[in-house]
Amino acid sequence: MSIQKIALVGNPNSGKSSVFNQLTGLNQHVGNYPGVTVDKKTGSFPGKEGGKIKVIDLPGIYSIYPKSEDERVVFEILKDKGHKNYPDLCVVVVDVTNLERNLLLFTQLHDLKIPTILVVNMVDLLEGEGISVDLEKLSELLGGVPVIPMNARKGEGIEALKNAIYDFNQTTWTPFLKQYATHDHGLKHLPSPSEQIEDTDRRFKKITQILKFCVKRAEPSKSRKLISNRIDKVVTHPIWGYAIFLFILLLIFQAIYELASVPMDLIDNVFLLLSQGTRDALPPGVFTDLIAEGIVPGIGGIVIFVPQIVLLFAFIAILEETGYMSRVVFIMDRLMRPFGLNGKSVVPLISGVACAIPAIMATRTIDQWKDRLITIMVTPLTSCSARLPVYTLLIALVVPDKSVWGFMNLQGLVLLGMYLLGFAAAFLAAIIFKLIIRSRQKSFLIMEMPTYKIPRWSNVGITLWEKTKVFVWEAGRVIMAISIILWVLASYGPPNRIEKAVSAIPIPENVADDAKMSYEEQVSSVKLENSWIGLLGKQLEPAIAPLGYDWQVGIALITSFAAREVFVSSMATIYSVGEDFEDEATMLQRMRQEVNPRTGQSVYNLASGLSLMVFYAFAMQCMSTLAIVKRETKSWKWPLLQLVYMTTLAYIGAFITYNLLQ
Template sequence: MSEVITPTLQSTFTVALIGNPNVGKTTIFNRLTGLRQKVGNYPGVTVDKRYGNIKLGEQETTLVDLPGTYSIYPNSEDEVIVHRVLNGLDKENKPDFVLAVVDMSSMERGLFLVTQIMDLGLPMAIVLNMEDTAQEQGIKVKTHELYKSLGVPIIQTNARSNKGIEAIEDLIKQQFFSVPAPFLDTQYLLPEGLSADIQEQFGLENSYQAYQLIRFHEREPLLDQSQKDILKEKVANSTFDIKKAQLEETQQRYKGIQYVLSKVIEKTDIGRKHFTEKLDKVLLNRVGGYAIFLGILLLIFQAVFAWSAMPMDLIDGFFATLSSTVANILPEGVLTGLITEGIIPGIGGVVIFIPQIALLFGFLAILEDTGYMSRVVFLMDRLMRPFGLNGKSVVPLISGIACAIPGIMATRNIGNWKDRLITIMVTPLMSCSARLPVYVILIGLAVPDSYWGPVNMQAIALLGMYLLGIIAVLMTSWILKLILNFKEKSYLMVEMPLYKLPRWKDVLITMYSKSKTFVFAAGKVILTISVILWVLASYGPSSIREQAIAEVPLPEANAPVEVQESYQSQIASAELESSYIGIMGKFIEPAIRPLGYDWKIGIALITSFAAREVFVSTIATLYSVGADVEDELTIQEKLDQQVHPQTGEKVFNIATAFSLIVFYAFAMQCMSTLAVVYRETKGWKWPLIQTAYMTGLAYVSAWVVYQWLS
């Protein structure tokens, strides 16, 4: 019936983890790998490849978390990856073994994928997960009967409570996987001569692999055009009917699955409405559902401000003290200036936002883990469909709250190209985590830390920015819908998992990994730009600098200390304005003056096109250059004290702060996002259009806000 792989244990091997969406696959992956996870890309595509190492005795195992899929029919790019890896076309990423995760409460759907893997002839084992969910629905699985029917090792688990994880580790350690007998007689799917010919020419091991290749070769980027032409010619010269073969396969597969389930499933009528159904009546209400969602968002943003305040103050104070301490220890000179005015403020501009980034992603993980995020997708579909967005657009847009890059990549699940294009074009308008540092620092300057009843005013302002992003998405989508004028209809299919308590270990792992990514990915860019900015701000054409310094009136010899300090401050300001960065800033200042910005803010806008969060570190560096490094003011305190030299008014007043907030809400300031849009649309046309319309929208909106609040 099957061949168990046990005679010779491999010292290093790869196990592919596969399953439907929402079957607990990621939970098992997190339990097995912990913090030993990495994220890469599959060769030639932008699909994330999550993998982690497991050390079991002397063995070194690599666990690869494949994208969730319901079958190995490659209709989206995620599914293409699964098809490619399991079908053996991607030799570099081909796993030694497959661990298939099945939801015990939805066996029919899970076994469809499992039986396809069986027919591919891969050594595998099955994990029946979500035992608690099955029990709540009165479902009991006879695992021994299932083993006899399928011929592969089976483990029953409840990964949320860590039950069965040790058994999975032991199975992997013992390499207790088996090559099952084919579930279907796949010989009938292809004419015998055609199947043998394809197997020989492409180095495939069985007829089902040949069938999969001939069925979906046009979607496989690893095949060159000549190979695709050969396959196309072979199909044309045979009696093979592709659509008829897939329909027959699907019918026969479900018929076989039903027969197996009739022997292994016992279902008891629990005789009561499930808690999930009762809760959905409230949370999915056409009116109350939206109010509850807004209330949850407001609570999240209030917690982000309140809980992060103390650690942020400690971090900010630490870096201010560090600059002062280093300045006292090291001798005066270029290196000391670089460290105290460039590197330390730059690093501080990254680290200070770790508490808020961690909290935001932690709350998003909780919403996902409890099952509520699927309800949000369903709710938002009602709202977005009249504006021309595909129901499937909701998932990328929700992802865009964390980061536009995975949001744009998630549009691969949208089959209609125009629907997908609109979603790509508007996803960067969602307020991503990179905007959070900018929002936080500017809202802290413009909005008092007071309460309206039990609600913090700064939390309301932050919620308002996220709602503004949603409004911009809807209006822009509506305009694009009119311009592109497409009439195809699309539908949303979203799975509603049962409500569960969050897995706190997984939440903590998410907070850690996202914070780490922010520090090391954004941090490299921010630190590099901070050093470059310090150099450009510390040096300039000698003749221009000398003239600028000479124009500052000398104080009298017996002038008061205050006058002497004012003179030194004016000298520092003159040196900064006559530096290379000052000259660049003065050049662009006329264009941004209508928005309420001075040349220093202009420089921050330019550097932010590398990454939005660079704004804070740029401002921190520019306002540190030439300042008294022994003054232990935090970033926010420094910005709050800045005044225009001509008017004496605050630089960051309410009008300027809100103008900046709105500018950053709409502007396309992320080179990584542009690169992803380029790859997804396969050209520069749409990234350039996207940059132009978003920058124009940002400028006009910021001008309106500044004029209104002035």
């Protein structure tokens, strides 16, 4: 039969994503299934005789009977041959060290008469676990289904899998359980809970009988077992486990600052040269000003932080690849229970460090509605990657670049402190929501501890490419639009207002460079103050002055409610409008020179800078996140409450910070 579309199916932690990466490489796309927030990963690889074979990576599930949104998506696709995502062939990926549990899902799919190939993954662990598997016998006992051994992390067996897909030919179908023998394709109805339990029990009994004939277990390698146990005793220790986790976080943020500094400086100078080059290459006019003062600085304001974002994603991917992240989930469960959070809440909270949107989607694994709702409401308080550009810009402005205790960078410590502040705020908010939302349901953390592994760098690379591409593309579109709008609002004002304000500035009689430069700076400042965006900022200034901000910061606060990272591009645009790029002053240098005429102090000092970081740490400034919360809760009540409480918390926190440090 000609295979044009395959689906990868398997339990969580079976290595299904590694198989997907090996098959598709960088030729993959992440979206959502229509009407739900479940990730839809698709890709393709070349067919045997040309063309492409589409690959759908279905969410990891334990059973075809749906108890969560992930399982329901898989059930809806595979129960109905007429579904648009129904595959020609299912590739079921199983963990060779957990065959009994993993084969349950395979037998359910097999009895739905779905053409299937069985991938027995992680065969490299057989020797260490003291297991030997007769794969030919297993294939025979499962009705002749093709069985492919693989080590997906290293790509071993991938060619054999492709050949099995190319040459697949469905032979006679033998039901795994006899009661399915007369069924047409698909499920007529969902079994009741008691029928599900009986069905599952019968399947496990038969799976156990089959495995007795083809699996032999010897004594596992004591060295491997001892090493694993010794590591877990340390990293999951009730005291040392937390200390190790904090130390790892400290190393990550120190590395982000140290390793990203050179490429960031390079990018900053490149975009300065681009603005200068635009001025030189194009004729004077509105279009040239738009590109040189609006678009180029706006895009540069976000691209400059890509190195830090890449490093953050890289460290998270490495922690997941090694298996350490599961240990973090385990030890954090003890900490989170008193705050009214489900043990599974730690996954969204940690995922929130990358982005709140997929983190909130991850709450669908939480069964109890109260626990899930509390997690949704507090997850945006954890500092996501969109806040990272804001933090790093402000830290560079107000925090000295010096060592502490001889080996720690003060700027890296402050960055770590902002992330810890977000987690602390999330826990405190959870306590309040625990008191507000009442439920008698109790939840438990059930999870697997994957084996420790050396990171597979190809998987890390693919993860980095996908996440960075999504971040830059999604942020870039918003930034491009806002940069253009902001430039227009900053360049024009009410009729004749800018002209009158500029004409009131005395033209210097002295033609010396200093006098000329001073005059030009006054003109630029007056033009911006009297523009549409300047007037809006002036209206907002009385409300934000107690926080230590001026009207220019107010403009950035307004624009960044579309997305937090827009703050940086907004500041880049504001401080570029009317600028003479020949002086080679970067955005950071221009911001350091700003003085608040009301106070006579630098606009960006330690008090105002930390106040602004605290505001961004707490404020809900992401329209996409609010939209996702609405979709997950099926109501505008909760996202609006989230917007109000987080904005209030941001204002109060920033007010206290500024006044304590003044």
